[in-house]
Amino acid sequence: VRNVYVIGVGMVRFGKYPDLWVEELGRQAIQAALLDAGLDPQRLGVVYCGHSHQGRVAGQRALKQAGMVGLEVINVENACAGGSTAFRQAYLAVASGLYDLALAVGMEKMGGGLLPANPEDLDGLQGRTLPGHYAMKAQRHMFEYGTTIEQMAMVSVKSHHNASLNPSAQYQEEVTLEQVLSSRLVADPLTLLQCCPAGDGAAAVILASYDEAKKYSIPFIRAAGSAVRSGGFVKSGEDILASPLTRETARVAYEMAGIGPKDVNVCECHDAFSIAEILHCENLGFCERGEGGRMIQEGKTGITGSVAVNPSGGLLSKGHPLGATGIAQVVEIVEQLRGRAGKRQVPEARVGLTHTLGGAIPELEAGVCSVHVFIRD
């Protein structure tokens, strides 16, 4: 397996774009990544497009908008992990030696009302949508480990602080602990500011072999580990905090990269809810099970903490346009490892990780998890 490098990244600020087609959002992200790399698009070997709700051949439509026709284009769907799955396919294309240059793009325009994710999901129709499910996890975490409502709210305060330093974030205003706690209750104990927003966006990255990467004058970052796994391990009624899907996917990616969780300096994880980030910190191995609440309270996941978690603002504040999310996570990690993250720069970041979940209730149902590890050599 060959080494693979990210040589270009680009994204459209996440937000609401009622006047733009998704193809136009995709075009902007693709051209930003090409410009970043200084790459002639004619040299691309293959394109993977991750999205969830954008209809047929959406990738081809975005590329045509960018004036790029005749390429090999594959649309990839893996629910909220569609973008990170597209990244993995582009990674494999280059790692295999079959392609020297590959583009991964993620894009999404969200309608309203995507819950329940599956309209035939009986659990969801009766209230076990994602907010309800994560609220149950939050209640259980409070019961088992003494995690507090304030600790969960601190995740959102940190998230909004980081996003206030990120020009690509959907919400760039800081919030106080009181504002988080007093915002509208969605599913007890999760308030509105502890749930990720709906929004539109696109992001793109360009991957290259070493021989190609060294032709470009920009700093490039190695994609050192990559894994995608599907869920369905856990049966209804089992431990609601068990997360074999994230744990197993992360294990594979760590092993591939030759690192462990303690080596990670910066992480973008799937913080669709405040409690989710706490759980992911445990399941990715940044702390022991039950310790996630204390970790945020002690500032260990802040930009200058032991591991910076979601310095971009994450799903909670940067936003979560489904298919775009996983690619935007890679954009953030690459910018951090390049040392180009501006006011939210994580000091001496050398190892980064992205983590994305997809599917109605990924651990329980037939969902998906992806974890990618990046290293600045």
Add this chain to the structure above:
Amino acid sequence: VRNVYVIGVGMVRFGKYPDLWVEELGRQAIQAALLDAGLDPQRLGVVYCGHSHQGRVAGQRALKQAGMVGLEVINVENACAGGSTAFRQAYLAVASGLYDLALAVGMEKMGGGLLPANPEDLDGLQGRTLPGHYAMKAQRHMFEYGTTIEQMAMVSVKSHHNASLNPSAQYQEEVTLEQVLSSRLVADPLTLLQCCPAGDGAAAVILASYDEAKKYSIPFIRAAGSAVRSGGFVKSGEDILASPLTRETARVAYEMAGIGPKDVNVCECHDAFSIAEILHCENLGFCERGEGGRMIQEGKTGITGSVAVNPSGGLLSKGHPLGATGIAQVVEIVEQLRGRAGKRQVPEARVGLTHTLGGAIPELEAGVCSVHVFIRD
């Protein structure tokens, strides 16, 4: 690039299954392919699922139905070419050396009324749906080359004859030239029996490296060439019969396989309409441009002709459940090259080809074409 072999194939008879979920159709096809190969599913490295309208993480849902959890699963969408694109991804997974065993599954349950394919397609809303577009191509072919309505209808007669010999076909009754010509007019000159039906179905194939393939006692077939390209070359108003997308995709696949069109013994092509098969015969290089009508009239595309085209019955009679179609084409070619196609066996078939198109109007819009070549060594 390593050699890749098909070691297992399976499909569900195409038809209407109002009482079955798509996950169940997928499960049946997957388990048929596993049984055909004699493969323990735990040994699979990766799964690609092609579909078009089956919602989020459909592949994971079908695998869970089959009791297969924890795998790497990627859902692939490329409109009607979704199945054949999934096949290509599985091919690349093994060819790259990254995986030794890969599964590609295609599945679809069709609602009614999928035209226009894109509800915002202004051309389609005004009548330039696929039947209208192919009817215009038919009119132009008649005008330029003297192709007759009878020649086009002969494609359907052959298709239904072949399907009458195929237990997996949706329609297994022969039709006469008169029946084809007198069926309801859909878009002049195309009658109902010259348009592919709506239906449900699923198909699956298992790909393996040589070292894996030789462990299994069944005959295995080499995937020798594979290409996917996207369209958008042709501008509105240009030559409506020009097909640079199919021609370019086929050129790449032929070159990769080290063969030319005259070497092909058996072909499954995207005959969504009778005129489409005539055009594909020209564009795949089986005859010169304008000669397609005479080719069918002279019986050259029959089971005992110079190249057997759609011995399965093709989209017109075997049926066309979108994402399942491209994989089912591979199933047919593999069975033909194994010599196991029963009453529709093409004599001495050694080289086979599949051809699939996807997208609203693939040549014109942002569609997709895939061509795969198979050789019995």
